[in-house]
Amino acid sequence: MAGMKELATLVKELEEQLVTCIRCGMCQSVCPLFEQTRKEADVARGKLALLTGLMDNIFTDPDGVNERLNRCLLCGSCAANCPSGVNVVEIFIKARAILAEYKGLSPAKKLIFRQLLANPGRFDAMVEWAGRFQGLFTKPSADAQGTSCARLISPLLANRHFMPLSTTPFHKTLPKKGYTSTGSGLRAAFFTGCLIDKIFPNVAKASLKVLSHHKVGVIIPPGQGCCGIPSLASGDRDSFTRLVDHNLALFEKEPFDVLVTACATCTSTIKKLWPTVYKNPSDVIQQKLRVLAEKTMDINQFLVDRVGIDSLKNFSDPAGSDPGPDIVTYHDPCHLKKSLGVAEQPRQVISAAGCQLKEMTGSDKCCGMGGSFNIYHYDLSSTIGTIKRENIEKTGCTTVSTGCPACMMQISDMLGKAGSSIKVRHPMEIYASRLEKNTP
Amino acid sequence: MIHKSILDALQKIVGKQHLLTQKEDMLTYSYDAAVLDPVMPAAAVIPENATQLGEIIALCHENHIPVTVRGSGTNLSGGTIPRTSGIVVLTGRMNRIIEINEADMYAVVEPGVVTATLAAEVEKLGLFYPPDPGSMAVSTIGGNVAENAGGLRGLKYGVTKDYVMGLQFFDAKGNYIKTGSRTVKCATGYNITGLMVGSEGTLGVLDQVILKLIPAPKARQAMVAVYDTIEQASETVAGIISARIVPATLEILDNFTIRAVEDFSKAGLPKDAAALLLIEVDGHPAVVAEEAEQVKALCLKMGARSIDRAKDDAQRDRIWAARRAALSALAQLKPTLVLEDATVPRSRIPDMVRALQEIGRKYKIDIGTFGHAGDGNLHPTILTDRRNKEEFHRVEQAIEEIFDTALAMGGTLSGEHGTGIAKAPFLEKEAGYSSILFSRQLRAALDPRNILNPGKITGV
Numbered sequence: 064m065a066g067m068k069e070l071a072t073l074v075k076e077l078e079e080q081l082v083t084c085i086r087c088g089m090c091q092s093v094c095p096l097f098e099q100t101r102k103e104a105d106v107a108r109g110k111l112a113l114l115t116g117l118m119d120n121i122f123t124d125p126d127g128v129n130e131r132l133n134r135c136l137l138c139g140s141c142a143a144n145c146p147s148g149v150n151v152v153e154i155f156i157k158a159r160a161i162l163a164e165y166k167g168l169s170p171a172k173k174l175i176f177r178q179l180l181a182n183p184g185r186f187d188a189m190v191e192w193a194g195r196f197q198g199l200f201t202k203p204s205a206d207a208q209g210t211s212c213a214r215l216i217s218p219l220l221a222n223r224h225f226m227p228l229s230t231t232p233f234h235k236t237l238p239k240k241g242y243t244s245t246g247s248g249l250r251a252a253f254f255t256g257c258l259i260d261k262i263f264p265n266v267a268k269a270s271l272k273v274l275s276h277h278k279v280g281v282i283i284p285p286g287q288g289c290c291g292i293p294s295l296a297s298g299d300r301d302s303f304t305r306l307v308d309h310n311l312a313l314f315e316k317e318p319f320d321v322l323v324t325a326c327a328t329c330t331s332t333i334k335k336l337w338p339t340v341y342k343n344p345s346d347v348i349q350q351k352l353r354v355l356a357e358k359t360m361d362i363n364q365f366l367v368d369r370v371g372i373d374s375l376k377n378f379s380d381p382a383g384s385d386p387g388p389d390i391v392t393y394h395d396p397c398h399l400k401k402s403l404g405v406a407e408q409p410r411q412v413i414s415a416a417g418c419q420l421k422e423m424t425g426s427d428k429c430c431g432m433g434g435s436f437n438i439y440h441y442d443l444s445s446t447i448g449t450i451k452r453e454n455i456e457k458t459g460c461t462t463v464s465t466g467c468p469a470c471m472m473q474i475s476d477m478l479g480k481a482g483s484s485i486k487v488r489h490p491m492e493i494y495a496s497r498l499e500k501n502t503p
Numbered sequence: 504m505i506h507k508s509i510l511d512a513l514q515k516i517v518g519k520q521h522l523l524t525q526k527e528d529m530l531t532y533s534y535d536a537a538v539l540d541p542v543m544p545a546a547a548v549i550p551e552n553a554t555q556l557g558e559i560i561a562l563c564h565e566n567h568i569p570v571t572v573r574g575s576g577t578n579l580s581g582g583t584i585p586r587t588s589g590i591v592v593l594t595g596r597m598n599r600i601i602e603i604n605e606a607d608m609y610a611v612v613e614p615g616v617v618t619a620t621l622a623a624e625v626e627k628l629g630l631f632y633p634p635d636p637g638s639m640a641v642s643t644i645g646g647n648v649a650e651n652a653g654g655l656r657g658l659k660y661g662v663t664k665d666y667v668m669g670l671q672f673f674d675a676k677g678n679y680i681k682t683g684s685r686t687v688k689c690a691t692g693y694n695i696t697g698l699m700v701g702s703e704g705t706l707g708v709l710d711q712v713i714l715k716l717i718p719a720p721k722a723r724q725a726m727v728a729v730y731d732t733i734e735q736a737s738e739t740v741a742g743i744i745s746a747r748i749v750p751a752t753l754e755i756l757d758n759f760t761i762r763a764v765e766d767f768s769k770a771g772l773p774k775d776a777a778a779l780l781l782i783e784v785d786g787h788p789a790v791v792a793e794e795a796e797q798v799k800a801l802c803l804k805m806g807a808r809s810i811d812r813a814k815d816d817a818q819r820d821r822i823w824a825a826r827r828a829a830l831s832a833l834a835q836l837k838p839t840l841v842l843e844d845a846t847v848p849r850s851r852i853p854d855m856v857r858a859l860q861e862i863g864r865k866y867k868i869d870i871g872t873f874g875h876a877g878d879g880n881l882h883p884t885i886l887t888d889r890r891n892k893e894e895f896h897r898v899e900q901a902i903e904e905i906f907d908t909a910l911a912m913g914g915t916l917s918g919e920h921g922t923g924i925a926k927a928p929f930l931e932k933e934a935g936y937s938s939i940l941f942s943r944q945l946r947a948a949l950d951p952r953n954i955l956n957p958g959k960i961t962g963v
Contacts, residue, residue: 082888088576091641147834
């Protein structure tokens with residue numbers, strides 16, 4: 064193909080980052096995908112070699128590299144353990160963008176990313192209608208996680224126990240002009256994120272309850288969009304950049320001290336990818352992105368490090384008939400622990416809510432979700448997820464908690480399929496529920 | 504490259520899913536951790552068991568196809584870089600621990616078992632598999648045996664060769680060979696086990712390894728000594744050995760490495776120190792206490808500015824985390840890292856340390872030195888950028904001078920990384936032509952078609 068030389072030139076943009084891999088192979092010890100397949104092309108070292116191969120123009124077409132590059136959870140386990148500090152996730156994201164721009168997005172992805180995701184209003188409207196009609200196509204499965212499975216056989220859905228869309232997304236419960244509450248100290252802007260808005264609105268409601276309990280002032284500007292990671296994972300840097308522009312403008316309107324999110328993936332995207340992957344930023348935009356990234360925090364980290372929390376007293380059960388504290392195990396989302404180093408704070412929140420924390424084996428091992436990885440490689444995703452499910456079950460817990468709605472979906476799917484009675488809750492839900500019980 | 508009928512035959516043996524031929528996959532099996540040019544093989548196969556493995560070797564023998572076996576591809580001498588006309592055999596699916604025998608203290612494993620996995624399983628039973636190469640979190644037992652891998656505990660506990668009791672492998676024609684035994688003593692036949700360890704896949708392809716296990720030490724004490732001159736530190740190493748104390752681990756970090764580790768990990772190391780010694784004694788609690796006292800006294804006598812003992816496991820872990828961070832920290836400084844392992848008799852450590860500093864100055868290159876001072880195995884680590892041809896030429900000259908210096912002191916070109924492709928051209932300097940000829944004759948007799956990892960060790 065004549066254009067391969069041109070592609071090589073594009074990949075050369077990554078050269079300075081690619082050469083930092085010394086091929087030591089240590090990434091093999093932590094990659095959840097490699098653990099299953101033991102193929103070099105599935106681990107970071109192999110993928111970095113493939114990108115170097117593209118740069119050296121040794122292939123006749125980009126498809127083989129593209130296909131292998133997309134077989135990745137983007138969990139960042141490799142980057143977190145890399146002796147040479149190779150910024151693997153950023154390289155892979157940029158490479159996916161280069162390849163997608165070179166090859167062109169598939170028509171289906173174009174429709175989703177350009178027409179829907181990048182237009183928050185249109186996306187919200189579509190999802191709202193889908194939420195109303197989903198009962199026609201799926202049936203609720205009576206389980207502790209509240210998942211659904213497909214009524215009609217769909218090759219895409221297989222036998223997934225996926226989380227149903229909420230009939231009322233979170234943003235619909237807020238005033239049209241957005242939400243503002245006054246507190247007595249810090250002022251937080253809340254970035255909702257798609258999954259929390261549309262699938263887990265309770266997490267957002269719980270977050271507001273917790274922030275209000277701690278007298279944190281909150282603003283939620285209306286019309287929030289997606290953080291952009293789904294577009295980026297598919298290499299659509301243009302849609303990503305448009306989404307960042309949209310969100311950036313929204314959060315400029317009112318002052319705040321901290322931007323908090325209850326979604327590990329959104330937090331990590333805003334902090335790590337907004338400033339680095341935005342397409343051709345002007346100096347002004349670049350500066351704004353840096354400032355916003357600095358101000359962005361996971362909600363657990365915000366509560367523990369900035370607000371400060373004490374253990375909540377158990378007022379609800381004066382008669383002493385309490386069956387004892389909930390046994391909770393906590394799953395570390397890759398985007399919190401490996402990407403941002405946040406691991407202790409969510410555990411402190413759970414403990415403060417009076418739950419008994421019981422660590423699982425491999426609490427920081429990826430759950431296998433990986434966004435679209437779960438859609439395109441459901442079998443592998445499930446194999447990795449099954450390991451997670453077994454580790455959760457072995458703790459004898461009644462609830463598994465995690466700070467990322469995407470992990471919540473995957474873990475719910477795994478537990479639902481196995482007929483488990485273990486509940487899946489965000490730390491904010493656990494903490495808010497204790498607050499509720501304590502309020503007469 | 505490779506005839507379709509042969510690919511079909513390979514596919515019949517391992518199944519479609521476990522035969523890789525696409526160029527993209529070949530690129531991912533073209534390198535290992537050595538700084539050498541990549542070479543893409545014609546195919547890669549992933550057998551699941553001995554039967555498949557034997558059939559693959561027989562097929563390759565019949566058709567004169569070179570075979571390179573690959574575990575995790577972490578070796579530092581190019582031992583797993585294949586031939587363009589050859590195939591790569593991956594051991595990833597042959598990763599079962601077949602037996603851990605507590606009564607007789609041995610383990611039987613397949614070659615694809617990861618070193619750290621075995622070490623952890625054995626530890627659960629109160630037993631100990633001491634060889635701990637830096638890559639043990641990913642390296643495989645098959646690779647460790649093929650390279651005769653070492654580690655931090657070589658001084659007291661020896662290296663991989665000291666733990667291999669027996670092997671089962673396929674020779675170049677696909678015949679199944681058994682050597683050694685499950686007994687502590689074994690005096691039958693040639694010591695083929697000894698010959699196979701470190702043979703880098705040139706004499707046979709491993710199917711099973713019988714490894715010796717020992718009781719885990721009951722107590723251990725880690726210490727850090729800080730020095731104002733590297734001479735004092737290296738004299739201490741020689742002093743500890745001549746006092747007849749054998750620590751489990753005796754590691755040195757030079758100032759360049761200390762600064763890199765501290766900048767990288769903020770572990771609280773003194774950046775102004777010229778050198779650190781990291782020392783651990785282990786064994787019976789009474790002996791450990793006595794030896795720790797002796798070591799402390801010796802360090803101070805040799806001029807250590809201070810010596811701290813780890814008070815608990817957490818402190819001990821911090822000490823070894825600093826050592827393990829050495830390579831990582833150095834690796835972040837420049838794109839290319841050349842990790843050497845020329846080794847000298849341990850009494851010559853002070854001379855070798857001086858010589859390395861001199862070589863760094865002479866060729867105007869950055870060398871961080873750390874490593875297993877206690878067994879004479881230093882790791883001069885050269886930081887460079889391979890794309891800078893002029894500088895890389897100076898690096899190559901420096902490496903050759905390091906080799907010459909080590910040999911002049913009665914040392915060896917490689918303590919634990921193996922010969923592979925990287926050191927094959929220099930082997931004659933160490934062993935002489937007749938010993939290379941002897942090795943070539945041995946290979947030619949056992950592998951007349953030269954299919955087993957050609958080009959490694961003996962150069963053809």
